[in-house]
Amino acid sequence: MSKRKKSSFYKLLEYAKPYKGKLYFVSFWAIFLAIITALRPFLLNFTIDNYLVETKKETNIIQQYFEGFMHYFFSGNDNATNLKTLVVIMFIALVLEAISQFYFTYLANWLGQDIIKDLRDKLYNHITSFKMKYFDNEPVGKLVTRSVSDIESIASIFSQGLFMIVSDVLKMIIVIVFMLVVNWKITGIVLLIMPLILIATNIFNRKMKVAFKEVRNEVANLNTFVQERLTGMKIVQLFNREKIELEKFKEINEKHNKAWLKNILYNSIFFPIADIISNISIGLVVYFGAIWIINGDTDTTIGQLVAFNMYITMLYNPLRQIADKFNVMQMGIVAADRVFEILDTEDNVQDKGCIKAIHFKGLIQLKEVRFSYIKNEEVLKGINLEVKPGETIAIVGSTGAGKSTIINLLNRFYEIDSGEITIDNQNIKSYTLESLRKQIAIVLQDVFLFSDSIYNNITLHNKEITRENVIAAAKKIGVHDFIMTLPGGYDYNVKERGVMLSSGQRQLIAFLRAYVSNPSILILDEATSSIDTHSEELIQKATETITQNRTSIVIAHRLATIVNASKIIVMDKGQIVEFGKHNELINKPNGYYKKLYDSQFAVEVE
Known part of the structure; x- marks a missing residue:
């Protein structure tokens, strides 16, 4: 991220300060969501290895404490009863995950809308304070784009970008911790493959940065053209310029279309690559895990392979989504650059007068x-x-x-x-x-x-x-x-x-x-x-x-x-x-x- 973009990003964070309460709630639900999401495969692993398949295995100290607690909790019950109880516990974890996802998403979007409401108020107030000379040189369509669509793009930084990325990173960290606890050898296989998707994500982000900037430019050009022609429609029709203006519109619209197609192309390339890497990871885990089990390795179990199937999806899906959300962030930051360019423009009338005119004599x-x-x-x-x-x-x-x-x-x-x-x-x-x-x-x-x-x-x-x-x-x-x-x-x-x-x-x-x-x-x-x-x-x-x-x-x-x-x-x-x-x-x-x-x-x- 460039210095200019960092500057715009940190300026946006200043607008979140009045809403610290909501920010704390969003953070709480993000952490809770990450933990409860990673807990389900762990419970499934325990269930398979203890109540579905007779497994002899060596466990680490964390697993020993967990399994000791679970056996103490389930002591005196038969396997069928314990299995039903575990299914209920996993169902409760699923419900809690849904609840936490709801509150996290709702509060993040609410916070984003509050921030852009304040920003839009400030932008409108700033624009109305400009000297007329500013409006002589700036197209109205451009200012409309900044005040409406660019502001909405900024909202996505908070509602679909920043908080979602933080949540996904938390999920990935906690998932990796759970994976290490379950089986460090299988985790090593997964982590060896991860650099491939990280490299692909980095290339994707750099390409999308340029593409989004081009998209925002073409959106502003399109808005400016349409606004001017609608305002001057009488002149367009009076001088029979409908066909000429249509050709100009088609030319601008074509550029807008090409800018978006470039965006779509990068998305179409990246996400299949991410899917391939994810599936390769699952295949390698199943292959090596099965070989270890066949060879009598007590560190690896069928329950762990099933759990890792879920963990890999939980690890790579956020990584894929982070790339997508970085796109949203990038578009929002480009829009923020444009908005702050106006807010940083000191072309307003200097109102430093201290005398309040009640009534002029008129000299x-x-x-x-x-x-x-x-x-x-x-x-x-x-x-x-x-x-x-x-x-x-x-x-x-x-x-x-x-x-x-x-x-x-x-x-x-x-x-x-x-x-x-x-x-x-x-x-x-x-x-x-x-x-x-x-x-x-x-x-x-x-x-x-x-x-x-x-x-x-x-x-x-x-x-x-x-x-x-x-x-x-x-x-x-x-x-x-x-x-x-x-x-x-x-x-x-x-x-x-x-x-x-x-x-x-x-x-x-x-x-x-x-x-x-x-x-x-x-x-x-x-x-x-x-x-x-x-x-x-x-x-x-x-x-x-x-x-x-x-x-x-x-x-x-x-x-x-x-x-x-x-x-x-x-x-x-x-x-x-x-x-x-x-x-x-x-x-x-x-x-x-x-x-x-x-x-x-x-x-x-x-």
Whole structure:
């Protein structure tokens, strides 16, 4: 196991510490199971040699004590009665073995599920704390694979791997001890054959290590491809790309198939080899044991040969299973490497602020702010901007000018390269991240709704916002009547991404969502660029209400949302090129805003 994998394995063990009680119980049942399993052949050996076949034999001191105890226990009874009693004892041992197997398996799986529950919670929490830049570079399908299938693979380390391997090793050790007690010569034959299966197991494990890594890579690629195509299905069908995408899918699926076939091939080779070695051991034991018995060797008995038949199966089956469980372990550790790669990624927003924002007056200042999504390619080039409390400003400019970037930085979705952003004369990093974002509400052009009711999409399960608050706000905006026309009203399920609503209706829900959160600062990021006239009228009515005595920033391409702004900021290529009121800017000869107005906004007027 490599250093990296050891590191991941030991990190996983840290998650077992809160469950020491279950870990002790699992250990107890593993030890008890190993002992009770090895006891049955020992009892069978005693039964055959003492009550079925008259045997003269030499016994070691442990056998002498055991047989002395058994004869004392059975003294006064005839052989038939003693035989029945021994059969009952062996049956009780079998029942105890089944009970211990149940508790061991159940507790091991329970412990594994508890551990991955904690790990999954931590992973999800860690992912949600990342900067937006991380999601710009990482496929969503990959993160879904890490959070779901990779986590389940990690669970198998505990439920089917580690504890099972420990249990099997204990069984093998105790079986070898019993074998040595019963007959050390026959045990020597078995142990001479064992290196063969150990070598085969070692080769098998090394091959499977590579195969499992390849499988996990192909699973991630497959998940990423499917997730992206399902999300963009409208584009796939709109541009008649079904056949093209199917061919791409077949190519990825073929690689996935080949990775698994390699896995299957190694399994198909190893297990028959293990069976052959096991059967060779049994054959050699029977052959040499029979010769010794025929030659009058009193150290070897028929009962021992029968017992060794069982012991060899008990010895080699766990060895076979250990190889298989090492595969499970290997797949789990590869998955753990991937999960811890994300957990070890320090790309989250540093929430070191100690000031809890209760309510902002709304003074926003950007001082020489520079920012780049890609190193050395600045999007904002020394921006200086001030928004006064209660003021409504509009930011306009061509695509890529840096308008939305300012909003992303204000919410700390990204961190600035240099400069300073303050709200109410405090650097935004001084505020706790939760309280900062709670005081800023954003309505985006591309509205995301969850597969849930309209009410839950508005409140986002915030218990502080009551249904009465939502209905009152909806009536104030003028959205209530539209919602009540839907089946179930506020309990209407909009399905995934809100597909049951039109783009204008989704925009209204998003606006209501922002309104009921009662923010100190409101941001409309092109929120009216894709809605119909009726919806826009409702938005305008709501905007007039919600922006009263509240700092507001409007990023828009439509004239109606700009002309009444306190100030218009005109941006181009990451810089502020003009600012002022609409009437001032429109009268500037050859001004950037005038050109923008003439090319885009004048069409609306016409």
